[in-house]
Amino acid sequence: MCAKGPESGPIRLGDMMRRTMWAALLLGSAGLLAGCDQLKRAPAKSDAAVKESEFPERPLWGDTHLHTSNSVDAFGFGVRLGPEDALRFARGEEVTSTTGLKARLSRPLDFLVVTDHAEALGAAKALYDAPRLLIRDETMRRWHDLMQEGPAGSQRAMAEILDARGRNAIPAAMINPDGAAERTKSVWNSNIDAVENYNEPGKFTAFFGFEYTLMQGGNNLHRNIIFRDGVDRVRTVVPIDPTYKATPDEIWNYMEAYEKSTGGRVLAIPHNSNLSNGLMFELTQPGGGPMTAAYAKRRARLEPVVEITQIKGDSEAHPFLSPNDEFAGYGVAGWELSNLLGNQPKVPAMFAGEYVREALKRGLTLEAQMGVNPYKFGLIGSTDSHTALATADEDQFFGKHSGNEPGAKRALQAQNLGTRKGRFGWHYLASGYAAVWAKANTRAAIFDALERREVYASTGPRMTVRFFGGWDFTADDLKGDWVRAGYKRGVPMGGELAGGKDGAPRFIISALKDPQGANLDRVQVVKGWVDKGGKAQEKVFDVVWSSADVRKPVAEKLPPVGDTVNVAAATYTNSIGAAALTTVWTDPGFDPKFSAFYYVRVLEIPTPSWPAFDAARYKLKLPADVRVKQQERAYSSPIWYTPGAR
Amino acid sequence: MSDWRTRAAALLREPLLHFLMAGALVFAALSGRAPGVGERRIVVDEMVVAGLVNHHIQAFRRPPTAPELDELIRDHVRSEVYYREALQLGLDRDDEVVKKRLRNKILAVAGAEAEAAQPTDAQLQALLTKDPARYALPPRYTLTQRYLGEDTPALRAATGGSGKALPTVPFPLPARVVDAAAFDLAQQFGDDFAAALSKTPIGAWTLMASGFGLHLVKLEQRAVPPPPRLADVRQRLENDWRSAAVRSAQDAQLQTLLAGYDVAIERPK
Numbered sequence: 013m014c015a016k017g018p019e020s021g022p023i024r025l026g027d028m029m030r031r032t033m034w035a036a037l038l039l040g041s042a043g044l045l046a047g048c049d050q051l052k053r054a055p056a057k058s059d060a061a062v063k064e065s066e067f068p069e070r071p072l073w074g075d076t077h078l079h080t081s082n083s084v085d086a087f088g089f090g091v092r093l094g095p096e097d098a099l100r101f102a103r104g105e106e107v108t109s110t111t112g113l114k115a116r117l118s119r120p121l122d123f124l125v126v127t128d129h130a131e132a133l134g135a136a137k138a139l140y141d142a143p144r145l146l147i148r149d150e151t152m153r154r155w156h157d158l159m160q161e162g163p164a165g166s167q168r169a170m171a172e173i174l175d176a177r178g179r180n181a182i183p184a185a186m187i188n189p190d191g192a193a194e195r196t197k198s199v200w201n202s203n204i205d206a207v208e209n210y211n212e213p214g215k216f217t218a219f220f221g222f223e224y225t226l227m228q229g230g231n232n233l234h235r236n237i238i239f240r241d242g243v244d245r246v247r248t249v250v251p252i253d254p255t256y257k258a259t260p261d262e263i264w265n266y267m268e269a270y271e272k273s274t275g276g277r278v279l280a281i282p283h284n285s286n287l288s289n290g291l292m293f294e295l296t297q298p299g300g301g302p303m304t305a306a307y308a309k310r311r312a313r314l315e316p317v318v319e320i321t322q323i324k325g326d327s328e329a330h331p332f333l334s335p336n337d338e339f340a341g342y343g344v345a346g347w348e349l350s351n352l353l354g355n356q357p358k359v360p361a362m363f364a365g366e367y368v369r370e371a372l373k374r375g376l377t378l379e380a381q382m383g384v385n386p387y388k389f390g391l392i393g394s395t396d397s398h399t400a401l402a403t404a405d406e407d408q409f410f411g412k413h414s415g416n417e418p419g420a421k422r423a424l425q426a427q428n429l430g431t432r433k434g435r436f437g438w439h440y441l442a443s444g445y446a447a448v449w450a451k452a453n454t455r456a457a458i459f460d461a462l463e464r465r466e467v468y469a470s471t472g473p474r475m476t477v478r479f480f481g482g483w484d485f486t487a488d489d490l491k492g493d494w495v496r497a498g499y500k501r502g503v504p505m506g507g508e509l510a511g512g513k514d515g516a517p518r519f520i521i522s523a524l525k526d527p528q529g530a531n532l533d534r535v536q537v538v539k540g541w542v543d544k545g546g547k548a549q550e551k552v553f554d555v556v557w558s559s560a561d562v563r564k565p566v567a568e569k570l571p572p573v574g575d576t577v578n579v580a581a582a583t584y585t586n587s588i589g590a591a592a593l594t595t596v597w598t599d600p601g602f603d604p605k606f607s608a609f610y611y612v613r614v615l616e617i618p619t620p621s622w623p624a625f626d627a628a629r630y631k632l633k634l635p636a637d638v639r640v641k642q643q644e645r646a647y648s649s650p651i652w653y654t655p656g657a658r
Numbered sequence: 659m660s661d662w663r664t665r666a667a668a669l670l671r672e673p674l675l676h677f678l679m680a681g682a683l684v685f686a687a688l689s690g691r692a693p694g695v696g697e698r699r700i701v702v703d704e705m706v707v708a709g710l711v712n713h714h715i716q717a718f719r720r721p722p723t724a725p726e727l728d729e730l731i732r733d734h735v736r737s738e739v740y741y742r743e744a745l746q747l748g749l750d751r752d753d754e755v756v757k758k759r760l761r762n763k764i765l766a767v768a769g770a771e772a773e774a775a776q777p778t779d780a781q782l783q784a785l786l787t788k789d790p791a792r793y794a795l796p797p798r799y800t801l802t803q804r805y806l807g808e809d810t811p812a813l814r815a816a817t818g819g820s821g822k823a824l825p826t827v828p829f830p831l832p833a834r835v836v837d838a839a840a841f842d843l844a845q846q847f848g849d850d851f852a853a854a855l856s857k858t859p860i861g862a863w864t865l866m867a868s869g870f871g872l873h874l875v876k877l878e879q880r881a882v883p884p885p886p887r888l889a890d891v892r893q894r895l896e897n898d899w900r901s902a903a904v905r906s907a908q909d910a911q912l913q914t915l916l917a918g919y920d921v922a923i924e925r926p927k
Contacts, residue, residue, distance in 0.1 A: 057893070069832050070846050081762050092762070096901060122845070202766075202773070209897050215839070252717045256733075269719035474845075478830045490828040522830040527848030527869025591808045591870045594828040 059454035062214040067499050068449035068466065072458060073474055074123035075102065075402040076281060076446050077223070077236050077319060077394035082128040082199055086398035091414040093400035095126045095203050099210035099218055102402050110414040115401055117408075119474070119528070121445070122453055123217035124402060126207065127236045130222045130251035200250055208243050213454045222251040224280070228258045230353025232287035235263060235315070236394075240459035241276035248274060259298040264314055279463060283319035283396065285371070286327040286344065287352040290362030293371035293387055295378065303378060308386035317462050320368050320469045320647055321393040321444040323412045324352075328613075328647055329369045332360050337552050338569075339536075339615060342471070342642065346439030354435070372650060373540045373548035376607045379654075380542055390465025390506045390649030391611070393444025393472075404472040406644075407582070409442040409622035416440075420630035423623040423638065438623040438638045444471045447646070449504065465506025465649040468612075473644050475532070476524035479505040479612045481651040485518040487596050494520055505612070506649040516602035517653055521555060522594040523614040523646070531589025533558060533573035533615040533643060537597060541608035552613075555597040558590035575618045577641045582620040582628040589617040605655055612648035619644060700738050702731055710734060768911035769904035777903075782895040783888055793891040796840040799855055800879040805829035808871040817865055817872070824874075837881070847873075855880070 079086040081094045097107045104120030204220060211218040219238050226233040239246050252266055260280075267278045285292035297303045320327050326343030334340040350357045364370045368391065375387030395402050398413035409418075416422040416437055425437040449466040450457040461467055468477050478495065482502025489497045498520050503509060509517050523535045534557035540550045554570045557563060563571050574588040599610070624640040626632060634640060710730045714722045722730060750756045786793055804826045807813055817824060831846050844852035848869030858864055858877045866875045888895065 069835075070842070073845070092765075096897075100897075100901075119845070119849070120841070205773075209893065209900075212893070215841075248716070250713070250716050266717055269717075273719040476830050476846075493833075494828060495830065495832075522828065524830055524870060527846070527851070529869075592805070592827060592829065594830075 057211065057213055059213050059452075059456045062452045062454050062457075064451035064457060066451075067495060068451050068461070068504075071447035071468075071474075071476055072122035072217075072450050072453055073445050073447055074121050074125070074217075074458070075395050075397075075404075076125045076219075076221070076238060076392060077127050077283060077322065077396045078102075078124060078400065078402050079128055079223075079396070079398040080126060080400040082203065083223075083398060085129065086400075086413060091399055095128070095206040095400075096210070098126050098400040098402070099124060099206060101400065103210065103216050107401070109399065109401060109410065109417055111417045111419075113418065115403075115410065117401075117403065118405070120216070121402060123219065123448070123458055125219040125221040125236065125238050126203065127221045127223040127238075128203070129225050130253040201247065204243060204247060211455070213452075215453060217453055217455055217458055219455055219459075220246040224252070224254050224263045226254040226257060226260060226263070227352070228291060230351045230355040231289045231291050232284045232352040233260065233282070233291060234284060235260065235280040235282050236319070237263065237267070237278060237280050238459070238462070239276065239278050240455055241274070241278075242455070245274040245276040260311075264310055267314055277459065277463075279317070279459070280315045281317050281319050281392070281462075282315060283322060283394070284324055284327070284352065285318070285366045285368065286325050286347050288366055289351040289356055289358055290365030293365045293368075293374055295365075295374055303382065303386065305382045305384045308378060308382065308384040311386045312384065312388050315389060316465055317390045317392055317467060317649075318368060318371075319394050319396075319446075320391045321441070321471050322396040323440050323443040324396060325439070325441060326471065327366065327368050330363045330367050332363050333367055333370050334550060334552075337538075337550075339552075339613070339643070339645075342645065343441045345639065346435045349434045369538060369540065369550060370548075372609050372611075373542075373550060376540065376542045376609065377546070377548050379607065380546065385652075388652060390462070390467050391469045391647045392446035392448075392462075392467050393469035393647075394446055395443040397443065404443045404445050404470075406442045406472065406620060406622045407625050409440075409625070412440050418626070418629075420626075420632060423626050423632065423634065438621075438634075442472055442622045444469055445474070446470075447474070447477070466504050468505060468646055468648040470646045471644045473526035473529040473616060473646070475526050475529075475614055475616070475646045476522075477505075477612060477614055477646050477648050478520070478522040479648045479651065480520040481507065481509050481517050481610065481653075482520075483509075483515065483517060485520050485596050489520065490594060490596065494522075503651060505651060507651055509651060509653045516598045516600075517610075517651075518596060518598045519610065519651070520594075520596055521612055522592070523612070524592050525590075525616070530584060530616045530619045530644070531558065531586045531591060532593055533589055533617050534570065535593045535595070536613045536615070537599075538611050538613055539599060539601075539608060541603075541606050543606065551601070553597075553599075556593045556595035558588070558593065558617075573615075573617050575641070577618050577620050577624075579620060579624050579640045580628065582625045584617070584619045586617075607655060608653045609650040610653070611650040612646075614646040616644045618642065700735055702734060706734065707731065764911075765908050768908045772903035772907040773900065775900075775903060777896060777899045779888060781899060782892065785895050785899055786886065786888060786891065790885055793886045793894060795883040795886055795890060797856065797883070798837050798839050798879075798881045799843060799877065800834075800836050800838070801855070802834045802876045802878065803866075804833065804874045805870065806872045806874060809867050813872055814865075829870075837879075 078098055079091075080098050081091050092110045093101075093107065101107045101115065101117055102121045102124040104117055106114055106116040109115045200222075207218045207220055210216065220241070221236060221238040224235045224237055226235060237251070249266075249270055252263070254262065263280060267280065270276060270278055282292060291298070295303065297307060318327075321343065325347035328342070329337055329340035330344055330348065331337075331341040348358060348363075364374070371387045372389075375385040378387070379385035393404075395404055396412075397403065397410065399410050399417060401410045403410045411417040411422065412427075416425065416427075422437045427435045427437060427439070447468045447470055448458050448461045450461040468479075478498065480498030480502040482498070484501060485497070498504065502520070519537070521535055521537070523532055525532050534554050537553045537555050538550065539553065540548065542548050554565065557570060558573060563573070565571075576585045576587055578584070593614075599608075602608075618641045620628075621639045621642050623634060623638050627634050627640070707727070711721055711727065714720075714726070714730065721727075744750060805828075806817065806824055807827045835843065840852045840855070843855065851866060851868040851873075854866060855877065858866065858875065858880075860877050860880060863874050863876050866873050
């Protein structure tokens with residue numbers, strides 16, 4: 013039946029199939045159904061059928077980090093929406109949120125990764141435990157009753173099943189009686205079905221993935237695991253959970269074993285380094301001792317991208333580390349006090365292991381010492397929403413979890429994620445999205461873009477950011493097809509500069525506002541390098557900004573763009589700022605002897621924050637320390653320059 | 659070979675059957691070792707060990723080493739002890755997380771049959787006939803565009819309606835898009851721009867506004883697909899059908915269950 017058309021199959025097998033699926037769920041062994049995929053699937057949908065463009069033409073927007081009712085903490089907060097609702101919502105369809113609100117994403121996403129925590133990827137009930145009332149099939153009910161009678165009854169039930177199917181030999185390899193493993197597998201498999209049913213190459217990509225919630229004490233070392241592959245490969249594995257583990261070795265073993273045995277590909281994206289109390293980006297091997305080149309190589313290969321911004325704060329830069337950067341410190345309030353669970357306070361010495369800019373600098377330092385850069389990663393944003401709803405705009409923030417979906421009290425509520433000390437509802441950000449420069453909207457093309465780091469992060473707005481590094485770009489290039497020139501004569505974001513001529517690297521940089529959002533204030537380049545004393549340095553350059561004719565830097569500092577936010581009404585106007593900012597820039601302090609990285613930061617004009625929208629909607633009076641406006645931003649993946657590579 | 663033999667042979671090669679058989683053994687295994695809440699005996703038998711080994715193989719693609727297996731078994735025992743003790747102490751009772759968990763599980767059980775059911779073409783066709791607009795395929799466009807800059811009165815005046823000679827501004831999105839779906843253009847230029855394309859004249863340079871400002875647009879082709887046929891949108895129809903079926907099965911289940919309860923609500927006066 014699975015392999016043949018319905019007309020050639022044995023009679024009534026369709027019915028049998030249905031019963032079997034039903035039994036499978038009760039048994040918690042749906043994984044064994046792999047062979048029957050063809051039956052359930054609509055005609056094959058293939059990435060290969062979608063044509064890839066010569067160059068990536070537009071950024072694809074997505075969320076690589078979303079939880080549903082299959083995540084322990086999410087359902088603990090009460091969410092009742094599962095992966096299917098999450099996928100429908102991301103595709104732009106209306107769903108009803110856990111608290112009963114109708115919700116529809118004003119602009120659909122291009123892709124989604126549902127990353128439920130692996131610890132308890134759900135569980136199915138065994139038939140034995142099923143309430144009798146729920147079993148409608150007579151035969152099944154009889155077996156159920158027999159089993160309730162005890163071992164003798166169970167044996168009879170088994171005999172009957174075997175007899176009924178006219179066969180009494182079972183391949184030993186198919187026996188997998190371990191309850192826990194089977195429970196994990198079964199929900200994993202129903203996740204797989206939902207993801208596959210909603211994946212539509214060319215229009216909307218749904219990835220297979222899960223979250224590996226690695227923790228050391230209450231220190232966040234979480235990673236999202238994302239597969240490039242389809243059902244055939246992914247169904248052969250189960251998610252693993254990190255209970256009692258303290259280092260990423262085990263998940264890396266898992267990933268390598270998967271790739272080796274299936275020929276598939278998988279990557280990991282760490283997140284919330286800001287809650288790791290200094291452990292996410294260490295200078296040493298985890299647990300101490302000098303970092304080995306083998307560790308660095310492995311990490312760089314398996315973790316090519318880091319999630320820099322999400323609901324639980326932004327991890328780009330902290331004022332303690334970057335005192336000369338007036339825009340450092342976005343989304344650090346509340347989160348800078350302690351680790352994830354709030355059981356260990358944070359001291360300033362920990363920040364260096366937590367913030368991405370510093371990690372990129374540490375990467376250069378480590379590379380100078382041992383020849384490999386463990387922290388050569390690209391940047392994305394995502395939501396980490398636990399409501400199954402991937403929202404990221406300030407005016408439609410749906411809450412971190414179902415306990416703080418829209419409502420009058422949420423902005424000022426103390427959050428008991430670990431502690432009631434110091435963290436309040438308003439510390440949550442409306443979160444971010446991942447932008448991916450892929451050549452097509454398919455699993456393969458998006459995954460490959462992540463792997464080559466041709467991606468960027470946004471704190472929510474869908475700004476278009478292009479960034480090319482090369483040696484011979486000039487302002488004249490902007491008059492022609494500069495995107496083609498960027499790819500042909502340089503490298504895009506995430507790339508490495510090699511084989512240059514004399515002189516400094518030159519960059520084509522372009523930012524376009526969200527077509528339905530706020531104007532842009534400025535575009536900056538953040539440079540990091542290791543000086544001749546072996547010390548890591550950083551500098552932020554304003555490279556192109558709005559109203560340049562009237563806004564002139566004073567002592568290297570650009571005057572603010574202005575502010576049109578009406579906090580009480582939660583509005584702003586695009587009467588300041590620019591729609592598009594483009595330039596060709598070169599590094600005035602370039603020294604070919606020293607390794608460096610460059611990434612772009614784009615700032616919007618000030619806009620109202622979600623607490624301001626809440627205050628307007630629910631007529632609230634907010635205390636003075638609550639964030640009521642902000643300059644949202646995009647962070648490109650860096651381009652690296654390495655002297656030896658020239 | 660006689661017909662029944664052929665059929666039997668086909669049946670024996672049937673993965674479904676293999677699955678069913680394995681399922682039967684799982685039944686048996688589960689029922690055979692299901693512990694009573696107060697049972698003081700933890701048996702780690704061959705079946706349990708085989709399960710632990712299998713899970714390890716599935717995750718790491720190799721059997722556990724002897725020390726790894728020892729640890730897996732130890733951990734299995736730890737879990738079992740905690741689980742049974744917790745049940746003994748009634749720690750599962752009135753636990754909000756446990757309650758929500760079980761609620762989700764019973765919903766999953768209730769919806770399982772609908773989840774696995776296969777709709778007929780007639781059912782899908784009925785869904786399509788009921789709401790063809792929902793399944794309509796998007797119009798597709800081929801166009802060339804030039805970005806002139808932000809939408810200001812001065813720029814509008816300068817275009818004088820045609821604006822072909824005006825200088826363009828560097829723009830990071832493609833100057834020419836070929837056969838792009840309306841939703842793709844909406845993602846790039848904003849919803850209003852994409853919507854306006856349904857009325858833009860073909861073959862002439864036209865001044866159009868986007869979320870970025872003004873563009874000169876030459877629409878070369880507008881392809882409005884015919885009403886969708888079942889085959890074009892089968893997956894979406896199946897998804898919608900299944901999702902509705904699961905929901906109604908869950909609702910029906912709830913009614914059945916509720917019928918067995920006497921609910922008394924005593925509001926505080």
